[in-house]
Amino acid sequence: MKLDSVEFTTRVIECLADADGLEPTELDYNLHDYIDPDVLRKLGEMERGTWEITFQVSDHQVTINQDGGIIIDGAKYN
Template sequence: MKLDSVEFTTKVIECLADADDLEPTELNYNLQDYIDPDVLIKLGKMEKGTWKITFQVSDHQVTINQDEVIYIDGIKYSEGA
């Protein structure tokens, strides 16, 4: 799997906005204030292995795995690749 950096970080932002019932442009924070997007990009470029990362963004817990499945506060928001 190789994630496109812009596409994937955009997907995370869209999921966060959906969790808040907002449009992505209405969020009052930036993803990079909570996690370095390069971390997500590097994980996404891994072709083998399994991984899962959990981090806090504003008042949400975000979990992402190697299949690009995104959970916000334990609720699946993206099915992934």
């Protein structure tokens, strides 16, 4: 599944904000301080294969996969 990298990055930020009970603009950190946006872009551009990446953002553990699944601290976000 090919993912739009800007839309996907925005979804990750929205999910992180939701996990913190905040609006995305209220987060006191930037996603790019924790993971290179090019990594998300390159993964999102992959049309074949299976992948999953887990990384820390602030005090959260974030896992994303090729299907656009986002898991934060064990909770799945749609």
